[in-house]
Amino acid sequence: xxxxxxxxxxxxxxxxxxxxxxxxxxxxxxxxxxxxxxxxxxxxxxxxxxxxxxxxxxxxxxxxxxxxxxxxxxxxxxxxxxxxxxxxxxxxxxxxxxxxxxxxxxxxxxxxxxxxxxxxxxxxxxxxxxxxxxxxxxxxxxxxxxxxxxxxxxxxxxxxxxxxxxxxxxxxxxxxxxxxxxxxxxxxxxxxxxxxxxxxxxxxxxxxxxxxxxxxxxxxxxxxxxxxxxxxxxxxxxxxxxxxxxxxxxxxxxxxxxxxxxxxxxxxxxxxxxxxxxxxxxxxxxxxxxxxxxxxxxxxxxxxxxxxxxxxxxxxxxxxxxxxxxxxxxxxxxxxxxxx
Amino acid sequence: xxxxxxxxxxxxxxxxxxxxxxxxxxxxxxxxxxxxxxxxxxxxxxxxxxxxxxxxxxxxxxxxxxxxxxxxxxxxxxxxxxxxxxxxxxxxxxxxxxxxxxxxxxxxxxxxxxxxxxxxxxxxxxxxxxxxxxxxxxxxxxxxxxxxxxxxxxxxxxxxxxxxxxxxxxxxxxxxxxxxxxxxxxxxxxxxxxxxxxxxxxxxxxxxxxxxxxxxxxxxxxxxxxxxxxxxxxxxxxxxxxxxxxxxxxxxxxxxxxxxxxxxxxxxxxxxxxxxxxxxxxxxxxxxxxxxx
Numbered sequence: 001x002x003x004x005x006x007x008x009x010x011x012x013x014x015x016x017x018x019x020x021x022x023x024x025x026x027x028x029x030x031x032x033x034x035x036x037x038x039x040x041x042x043x044x045x046x047x048x049x050x051x052x053x054x055x056x057x058x059x060x061x062x063x064x065x066x067x068x069x070x071x072x073x074x075x076x077x078x079x080x081x082x083x084x085x086x087x088x089x090x091x092x093x094x095x096x097x098x099x100x101x102x103x104x105x106x107x108x109x110x111x112x113x114x115x116x117x118x119x120x121x122x123x124x125x126x127x128x129x130x131x132x133x134x135x136x137x138x139x140x141x142x143x144x145x146x147x148x149x150x151x152x153x154x155x156x157x158x159x160x161x162x163x164x165x166x167x168x169x170x171x172x173x174x175x176x177x178x179x180x181x182x183x184x185x186x187x188x189x190x191x192x193x194x195x196x197x198x199x200x201x202x203x204x205x206x207x208x209x210x211x212x213x214x215x216x217x218x219x220x221x222x223x224x225x226x227x228x229x230x231x232x233x234x235x236x237x238x239x240x241x242x243x244x245x246x247x248x249x250x251x252x253x254x255x256x257x258x259x260x261x262x263x264x265x266x267x268x269x270x271x272x273x274x275x276x277x278x279x280x281x282x283x284x285x286x287x288x289x290x291x292x293x294x295x296x297x298x299x300x301x302x303x304x305x306x307x308x309x310x311x312x313x314x315x316x317x318x319x320x321x322x323x324x325x326x327x328x329x330x331x332x333x334x335x336x337x338x339x340x
Numbered sequence: 341x342x343x344x345x346x347x348x349x350x351x352x353x354x355x356x357x358x359x360x361x362x363x364x365x366x367x368x369x370x371x372x373x374x375x376x377x378x379x380x381x382x383x384x385x386x387x388x389x390x391x392x393x394x395x396x397x398x399x400x401x402x403x404x405x406x407x408x409x410x411x412x413x414x415x416x417x418x419x420x421x422x423x424x425x426x427x428x429x430x431x432x433x434x435x436x437x438x439x440x441x442x443x444x445x446x447x448x449x450x451x452x453x454x455x456x457x458x459x460x461x462x463x464x465x466x467x468x469x470x471x472x473x474x475x476x477x478x479x480x481x482x483x484x485x486x487x488x489x490x491x492x493x494x495x496x497x498x499x500x501x502x503x504x505x506x507x508x509x510x511x512x513x514x515x516x517x518x519x520x521x522x523x524x525x526x527x528x529x530x531x532x533x534x535x536x537x538x539x540x541x542x543x544x545x546x547x548x549x550x551x552x553x554x555x556x557x558x559x560x561x562x563x564x565x566x567x568x569x570x571x572x573x574x575x576x577x578x579x580x581x582x583x584x585x586x587x588x589x590x591x592x593x594x595x596x597x598x599x600x601x602x603x604x605x606x607x608x609x610x611x612x613x614x615x616x617x618x619x620x621x622x623x624x625x626x627x628x629x630x631x632x633x
Contacts, residue, residue, distance in 0.1 A: 125439060
């Protein structure tokens with residue numbers, strides 16, 4: 001037995017060291033990115049970081065605990081508005097508004113989720129759909145607070161009086177938060193809480209019989225996912241320097257849904273891959289279509305929104321049908337092929 | 341006019357508008373019964389059918405009646421394609437995975453309609469007369485009243501068909517217990533396909549009716565989301581409860597318009613649903629389910 005163990009351990013240990021090395025290389029690359037890459041790359045990297053945080057949140061709810069949310073965008077919106085309002089009216093710095101935005105989203109999420117967390121499936125989906133429509137309605141309709149369709153202007157975040165007022169400076173803030181969010185998500189899913197999530201996802205009745213307090217853990221998953229959404233929203237507010245309702249429509253919720261599915265439900269790596277794929281895809285599409293549009297002479301901006309919907313939908317359906325474990329699984333398979 | 345009279349008038353008009361929602365609800369519930377699939381693409385199927393009607397009757401100038409036939413036929417074909425390509429392979433997969441697939445299909449259809457017909461309003465040929473109908477003192481707009489009448493005829497017809505026809509009995513058998521039904525020689529897969537055909541037909545008719553009462557835009561399907569939100573309150577077990585839910589949405593919209601700015605109409609069904617879920621988490625008539633582990 002010991003012989004078998006040592007032989008099987010050696011490559012695993014080696015793999016672990018390799019993994020560490022690659023992680024350090026990746027980190028250095030991410031830190032160096034703004035110094036070497038053009039400005040719009042840094043912009044997309046920042047946007048990507050925000051999307052990764054929000055996707056990690058949805059993945060915790062949906063991928064691990066099996067709680068489908070169609071209202072993730074609205075919770076991102078709650079975070080964005082909370083950060084913006086706290087800054088505008090109270091002048092609070094980002095290191096207070098960021099967690100405050102997360103907590104606010106978690107609380108709002110609890111209001112919508114709590115009644116339906118007691119039962120399963122459909123009711124929660126409908127409740128999150130209700131959250132999407134009602135919150136968006138509030139963003140548009142509560143003129144005196146949200147300034148309606150026009151939205152709010154947000155001043156740049158600042159650290160010790162040093163303003164994060166361009167894409168490079170805010171990029172580093174986003175990078176730090178995204179890394180912390182990812183590490184925390186990884187730790188959660190490896191803990192007792194994460195195992196409870198998976199047990200609930202697989203069969204909540206069985207989990208309950210086995211002693212998992214299903215309602216409590218569903219609530220934790222829902223609140224945690226919404227918290228992530230809120231933090232992502234606050235970063236988005238500082239990133240764009242404005243907040244308006246148009247950013248938080250059902251289409252964005254579909255975007256996060258596709259990111260989780262495409263990346264691979266129930267995988268931390270998957271959330272990163274999915275968010276990356278989904279953030280870059282519309283840009284690649286647009287870059288690819290600009291020459292074509294020039295040739296035929298039609299207005300590309302008019303078709304981008306429906307085109308995006310078609311692509312998001314195809315990705316959702318395609319991955320669920322053909323590769324339900326997503327890009328993370330493809331990645332794993334490719335790695336196995338190469339390591340042979 | 342006294343406030344009470346006004347309230348009654350609004351209610352009657354609202355319930356009349358709810359007839360179409362009941363038709364949508366019927367399409368959703370038939371699929372749910374046959375395969376426990378909650379079809380989030382219902383609104384988009386309905387909207388697509390209305391565009392088919394527009395294309396056939398206006399673009400290809402076939403006239404309203406032939407146009408309606410073409411729209412029905414193409415809607416059924418689309419329904420069958422969706423079932424065959426995307427739903428059938430998901431058999432045995434988790435419930436939420438199938439829901440997500442229908443949601444994805446909805447996004448695809450919305451996008452395609454946006455690409456083909458653009459975001460602007462279109463006017464479909466008038467198939468409903470505008471002369472208002474008077475119920476005693478109550479004035480009901482002509483198109484709403486006629487749409488209600490058509491919806492009622494079709495709903496009643498379909499319910500009778502599902503009750504007495506061979507296919508309808510097979511569908512109910514499959515709904516009660518798919519495995520037993522299968523062992524009794526009922527082709528459950530065909531029943532599921534059949535349920536998508538029924539949904540496509542109800543979707544097509546409700547889409548055309550909605551588009552002729554209002555106008556045709558890519559947002560036409562959004563009302564089906566409202567229907568989805570409210571019919572779960574009925575517990576999804578009885579067709580009757582689901583039809584009532586459809587009428588309630590229409591009534592709610594009208595009465596909301598009476599007291600609040602019209603923009604509130606978009607969210608009142610959701611608020612109602614949340615409140616009911618808060619008080620009765622299993623829906624209004626839903627029984628607690630007992631399950632074997």
